[in-house]
Amino acid sequence: MDTNSTEPSCSLEALRGSEGVCRFFALISFSSNFANNQKRRVMGKCKYCGKKAGFLSSIHKECEELHTQGLIECKEFVETTLFNPAETSTKITDTLEVFRQKNFLSEDEIRQIIQEEAKYHRVNSTVELNRLRELSAANYLTQKILDENLNSYSEGFIKEKCKQYFDRKIELEAVADSLATYRYRNKDFRDILLDSLNTASRRFLEDGVISDEERSLFNNFVGEFGINIGDLPSKYADSNIIKVKQLTFLKDLQNGEKPNFIVDAAPVILTKGEFFVWVYKGVTAYEERTKSEWVGRSGGASIRICKGVYYHVGQSKGHKVSTQYMAAVGTGFLMLTNKNIIFYSRSKSIKVAYKKIIALQPYSDGVEIQRETSQKRLVFSGFDSWFIMNLLSTLEL
Structure with a gap:
């Protein structure tokens, strides 16, 4: 027997005496612990339910099917209810919680579904806007997407107020109030006002004549919001706004008035x-x-007098x-x-x-x-x- 060996021995000689018995039981304990460790390594837990998943497995098939079905149903639920005014925010969040627990959907997965829907569907009412605010407060929606929807709704609301003004349905003060009511992140209200003014100007030009009422609507709008016609962005260089303003100046001159051009x-x-x-x-x-x-032409011949010297015989007549x-x-x-x-x-x-x-x-x-x-x-x-x-x-x- 090799006395330098570190491996446990199971020979009859090694079992003689108390020392051999101890070494035998140590071998049994070592083998048992090794087997248990290996078993723990290959016996994984289901990533969905967290329970044991079996030998060399990390999911239950039924849990995976529930998860896949949950993603489909959650997406359908969000598409049909997120912007439905008949649905309450409480019902929506409660249903999302059911998907999270029953179908093992993570918060990130639910958040992604909601954000995709909110990204491609712009809100059309304050009810929808408040819905997104509540979802943002519950961490289902990023501030960026909320701001994009807020900007889109604010822009549509302000443009509608401008249209109503040019249609003689509301006073100019109502347009100014709409600017104060809705915040508009990272963008300038001036872009909305100019776009609305350009749209109204196109309508004014349809009959080729600017009436006194249209002239008044135009000038009051420009004056109220401090729009300098002489300093418009380049995209409005040849716009309907310019043409209407020029027509109003021509009318001022016809009436003996001095145009107010700054x-x-x-x-x-x-x-x-x-x-x-x-x-x-x-x-x-x-x-x-x-x-x-x-320019001109020359005629005749050249006669060599000496090296490098020639005499031209004939005539040359040029003209400018x-x-x-x-x-x-x-x-x-x-x-x-x-x-x-x-x-x-x-x-x-x-x-x-x-x-x-x-x-x-x-x-x-x-x-x-x-x-x-x-x-x-x-x-x-x-x-x-x-x-x-x-x-x-x-x-x-």
Whole structure:
């Protein structure tokens, strides 16, 4: 027998005496503990119910079926009841708790189902909005999704109030009250107001005439909410808002009134009695330029006199050819006053009195001007020309 071995011995010799008996029972205890440890390792618990699941298993088949069915039924329940005004919040939360216990749905799974429904279905009433607030308080809904629904509802509510105002159904104060009633996270009410104003302006333009009542509705709305027509976002550069405002200015001029057009820090000095009617931004000015070059033909022959020196025999007659082209001279502001067209940029400034214009050619994106004092054409590009054409007609110069 190898006395250096650490393994228990079961030989008859080893069993002789008390020492051998102890070693025998130690071997039995070791084997029993090893078997129990291995059994615990392979006997898992069901991840749904928490009870023993059997050898090398972590789920009960029936529990898994209950869970799968619960996900389907919970989704159907949320879709049909979450925004149903006939259902109470208490009933909804109680039913969700039943799904959690009976079908082993986790809070994260229930929360995900609710958030998906709330994300793609926007609330349409205060009842639905309060429902989401209660679910958010119960940690079933994130603050982000709640805010998105709140913004969507607030936007729809405010737009409806604006529409009612332009339909002469409510006073302007009711629109202002709607702004104070509903908070609007991470967005500006100005976007909603401009969108509503643009929609109303399109309706005003349908008959091609702005009535005094429509003019009053428009001006009161703009004044109440401090909308500066001369400083609108770029997406409204050619909007219905601009056209309606321009028509109201033309009507002011026809009535002998001065248009209330606000220009912040104007870079030009106006003459006595002169006032701004409109200002375009991002306009490019072009002036006609002449380019000349000398062209012609030569004839005869060249005779070599010496190395590097030739004498040309014959005749050569050339002539000058001139071509006209339009050269960009700057991009800046085109200001229309009651007396002049004024262009201002860092590289070039141009002033043309209406009375000095002998011809005006309108284009879809600008105008071409022929001046009395110059034969060179002048073009301004980057705006709709209809307003300037109507302005000159209205001023009766």
